[in-house]
Amino acid sequence: MPGELPALTPRDTEIAILLRGRSFVDRIGSGQRQRTHGRRGTVWVCPAGIEEEYINISDPMVDCLHIFLPARPFEETMLRDLDVDPARLELRYDVIAQDPFIDHVAGRVLQEMENPSAAGRLLVETLGVALAAHLVHRYAAGTIRPHDSADKPLDRRRLERVEEFIAAHLSDDFAVSDLAAVACMSVAHFTRSFRAATGRTPYDYVSGCRLDQARRRLLTEDTQIAEIAAAAGFSSQANFTRAFRKALGVTPAQLRASVRTRTPAGP
Template sequence: MASVHDFGRRKFPRGEVLLSSGRRNWSGMAAEVRNHPAGEIPPPVPQQMEITLALSGSPTGRVERRGNGEWQDTPARPGTLWLCPIGVVEESIRITEDLSSILHIFIGHEVFKEVSRTVSRAVSPESIAYRAGIDDEFVRQVGYRISAELEEETCVGGLLVDSLSSAMAAHLVATYSGALLQDRENPRIDQVRMRRVVDYINDNLDADISLADLSEIACLSHHHFARAFRSAVGVPPHRFISTLRLKRAQDLLAHTQANLADIAFACRFSSQSTFTRAFRRHMGLSPGEYRRKAGR
């Protein structure tokens, strides 16, 4: 998604980048958090769906923008959302006061193509409305989860983003384009295919596992697979894999002398500190404390 980050640099040349997915192994979606100074923003034509969420924003600042002939003047308080679909020509964008911690999420064409294949009809991101100040808790919570992943990378971040990008694209089309997405059938995954998926996960816990890999093994589209897996197992794929990796970490801590950095890498954490925080959240004690209790 390098081109998406190039777009962010072109659109926001004065915006300070605080967090970015540029070095993450994400597909379908990219994101960045910026501080924006007051003033005019040069408005290029987007080549991807842009969702903006004010994480901190400003108690009195506003964003004034005009696109598709529509004028919008929106308070930039925390939780405020903006949508800018692919192809919208924004004639002007003006920020009245400095804004802090603004999340920008970019979703590419390929995600909407996948949604089209899932529902067997053409789904156009260009049909999504140009909106500001929407009250959409689903979009807001996905934004907060993406922001948390940017701030602290998890061992299943890429898989999580795969799932969220498809869910977000389907939600935007269903809610803001008038094209109601109704699956023609309730997707299910039989025991044989589920066993193949689980075996693959267990055999590749020390490697990157993508939603595309799992969907192909299950012979389902990305969107159908994520829903069918959650229906069968009770948790989404990324959470299932995260739990297995943490269980593997417990086994390595209890039965080997491997150092914490090696265990973190083997369980696909980006650093020892990230692994330590995740392990403490999961177990209620640090990896070192767990190892001492296990007698290693």
């Protein structure tokens, strides 16, 4: 809604991305006054703890996504991943005209909100860590030195421990932080090292495992499709069917029907 908003000091870092339409935003924070003609892709960043003394929106925002990142991911990214003291590095109170990576993250978040997947929690957590690292690299009031070994693949023993954990908890609701703990690594470091070792993100890997398990159950059990969908982590049978067809080219019902068609009738 247009108009003047009350002053606030966010506990979390707020990233607002304008998805559709145009709007003029006048705001004051961190000793700065920023007047922005926002359009699709404009990003407003307000770091945690920075008081926004004044915010006025002159035109209604048709569609705006707000992403909130707690302080901890930034500290973890800086301390463990980038070897930087967070006390000496701060994000800027900033307006970003366009940023393809932030736009990509916003698109994935919206897609997950509209069509929840089997491992949505892992996806959102992975995106949050990646976004935190991106903001630190691109929009920090200082310079950082990248960690030389951040992208080394997981060693075989750690990878096996993580794969065993996933297999044992495939029907459970776990997070990337749980997998990182199994590997004894930070979330950000683990995410990149896991991808370097497997070619997939934790989200893609777990989603693939859950869909594969669902496929096997469809072929070998008479369990209701809705029950299999729930066990695979989907919020609805419709979302399960959509993801299954996208991954395998057929719906769960079509796969089951094709097997029954090929099975010879009894005497």
